[in-house]
Amino acid sequence: MRIYLSGWKDNTSMPKGLVYEGVLEEPMEYSGGSAAQSSLLHCFDELLGIKHEETSGEFLARMRNYMPPAHKQLIQDISLQPSLKGFVQQQASERLNQAFQRCVKKLLAFRSYHIKVVSRYITVPAARARQLRKQSRESEQEMISRAPTALEERGTGGSGIMSFLKTVRNQTKYTLLPETGKKELHHS
Template structure:
């Protein structure tokens, strides 16, 4: 939290977090009389908690016994991938009725289990032997659960991070050269569907920070595809459009919270109007922390994606990668693009630069 301001020349009052949130969402730009009909602000409708934030509190570890065939496979995806047996196990799986899933937590765990199986089924043999169709016994329940949650049928940030499971090969089948036509969900529709893989760009928390602090990522309708290289004069526009599209991979309640924040009076504008040095310093400290996080993210991506991918490309060009290394080596699609399909380094640097722009309060 930003520190309170006790300066005599600055008319700023410290407000507890819950009261500040209530003011942010319930107060119009101009002072008005509060009526009894106004409801107190609550994070509950957004599926957000003050203790855990956007993380799903106490996620389930098991589904009702009827869905044990899903869990038996989902809990052993890694072993089944390395033994090249995952696809055969999924093809033998029964087609289960999703109507027995009742609670939100059951649906979230089901979506997670089906997502893990789907990613493993597609990428079991690496990017050189992907599939064109997801079998109906997986595709139909997956799309039904996704529709009930308002999420797309692919492993998202909400699954792999917020529902607290480990993810493996989170690449999607949008903007991916290994699957240019997308993936057919058998029994759902005949035409291939394209979805971006799980990405930090789908983080509800980071989008909230951007809206609250006034970080602007310009967007233009119709430009939704990130490619590499991207010309400098359209990079910011493409970045904004990509981030806007990533909101479609969030739980609808989280997306609604971000939208509601964006409709409130500008916090940055308020700080500018007050012309209070301690308040300005507190605001800039918040921006500094977000900027540091994004710079650290760039370093992590460089170390764990860019450098290993470059090494894998070098070995591949030298013909030193064996068939056994196919699954474990860095996918070529990640050499220039992130897991969500973005031009990874140019994208991250543009997001960082837009965050730095917020420092100017003049």
């Protein structure tokens, strides 16, 4: 199923996209399904003031084109509001600081968990497939029937999967407020 989730954009097996016969004569390019298309995650990033570096930021911005227009507009509206992080810092309230920190840490935990899931279901199986290919002496025809090997290091949305996910997670971490010297309470 991996090949069907991968889309036709940033897919080295279809560098010009896919021709939809009877629709257009030119190939069309669409990214595959990706958590980066989640409107909710983009809302959290904008609300919490998470700033992504250029490459991952461009990919995330492109993924907004796959969202319902009203969701995309909501994310844009949130991004135009004053910074929640700045507001929290101006209030000088330890309770508000802790609430903000918990929100960022929960999103950070989600992103770390996402890396584990991707590793388990994409990266590790891809490494195992590479290992089996080296050991096996399959005919070329059998190799052609397998999913393209170029997809092994790419996310379904087309990004370089692990570097992208780790960069997004790290940018989330940078949004944490500086420690105030008080021992922080850990909440579940």
